[in-house]
Amino acid sequence: MDAMEAVAASSGWIMSWGLLGTAAAGGIAAAVYWAMCIAGSAERRGKRAVELGGGSLSREEVAGNYKEYAAFFEKPKQIEKLDNVPKLVDTFYNLVTDIYEWGWGQSFHFSPAVPGKSHRDQTRLHEERVADLLKLKPGQKVLDAGCGVGGPMRAITAHSGANVVGITINDYQVARARNHNKKARLDHLCEVICGNFLQMPFADNFFDGAYSIEATCHAPQLREVYAEIYRVLKPGQLYVTYEWVTTPKYSADNPEHVEIIHGIEHGDALPGMRSFTQIVEIAKEVGFDVLENRDLALPPAHPWWKRLKMGRLAYYRNHVVIALLSFLGIAPQGVVEVHEMLFKTALYLTRGGETGIFTPMHLLVCRKPAVSQRE
Ligand SMILES: C=C(CC[C@@H](C)[C@H]1CC[C@H]2C3=CC[C@H]4[C@H](C)[C@@H](O)CC[C@]4(C)[C@H]3CC[C@]12C)C(C)C
Ligand SMILES: C[S@@+](CC[C@H](N)C(=O)[O-])C[C@H]1O[C@@H](n2cnc3c(N)ncnc32)[C@H](O)[C@@H]1O
Secondary structure, X not given: OOHXXXXXXXXXXXXXXXXXXXXXXXXXXXXXXXXXXXXXXXXXXXXXXXXXOOOOOOOOXXXXXXXXXXXXXXXXXXXXXXXXXXXXXXXXXXXXXXXXXXXXXXXXXXXXXOOOOOHHHHHHHHHHHHHHHHOOOOOOEEEEEOOOOOHHHHHHHHHHOOEEEEEEOOHHHHHHHHHHHHHOOOXXXXXXXXOOOOOOOOOOOOEEEEEEEOOHHHOOOHHHHHHHHHHHEEEEEEEEEEEEEEOOOOOOOOXXXXXXXXXXXXXXXXXXXXXXXXXXXXXXXXXXEEEEEEEOOOOOOEXXXXXXXXXXXXXXXXXXXXXHHHHOOOOOOOHHHHHHHHHHHHHHHHHHHHHOOEEEEEEEEEEOOOOOOOO
């Protein structure tokens, strides 16, 4: 090889290394962009990682509010002060709403797995079941007690043509839900208000139907929320609820069971898990006729916790993304801790599902008698 050939060969090497280097840098930049802005967003128009915040809290308040939230569960006496619970739940949703939307979607609940169907379809089917059980028709007015950012209300309205009024304790969720309703062009059928479902600003006998999806578990006293739903429902009309409860397999004498349920309560802002028998008794006590009472998670249904297990790799990726965003000062301080709490919660929920001691989808179909029994 003469000198000219040697120079040409080495510049060829340099060029290829240069090209490789540029391609690698480009690849890394694309991966970072993908991880931060696209990945994890369960729905196309959902939250992006760079937008994760603390709901209605300012950036500076996130870490302190998380500490306060965690402290609540370290002093069990506090949670027993029932008046504190709605405030605690509001704080909880300021902390988790963005992460839920980013990592799960606009519907904050579980659904039975359906082989061959996407998570989005499984979620929609579980929501449409509510509309079908309520036998909703266009023009009817339905209450969504604890509506989140409105995933279920949009599915139910689109499926039935009914008008839905949602109530949530968290004002950040109200803004998110209204925004999503507008984007989905369903704002003429869906209304959202901020308020406490224990004292709702609606007249007696106002609604043609009511439902709650994985929300009344936050009520300090289930009796109060059921009685309030009973009050606003027209006589003869139906209330459908998906409840978080312990199943017949739960034993209070089994330390593992107790640990799992306590882990779920802690990571999900629950004042105390009820049993599958308690919810029926309470529904009857407030005056409802209970028409259907069954756990939708039981076979032949496929496991609802499958989606949590399949997400294990995604959680690690999410953790890296959140830690990086927090380090760069893009996400507020405290978000990493909130994400860690959710990660642990996912493990407890999975154990609850696998042991069969817990279900997030105990179905009750209740009717307010045509002639009220309560007067
Ligand atoms: C009904 C309630 C909420 C139920 C579920 C919507 C949420 C319960 C636990 C949540 C999650 C756990 C792990 C998170 C993960 C670490 C993160 O990277 C992405 C989001 C999660 C998957 C998150 C999503 C929502 C849940 C599944 C309760 C509060 C009554
Ligand atoms: C797990 S989310 C479920 C949201 C929605 N049903 C869904 O499936 O997407 C629970 C909801 O209940 C609401 N909630 C809890 N306690 C409440 C209260 N006291 N009054 C009104 N809403 C409440 C929360 O704000 C949240 O929107």
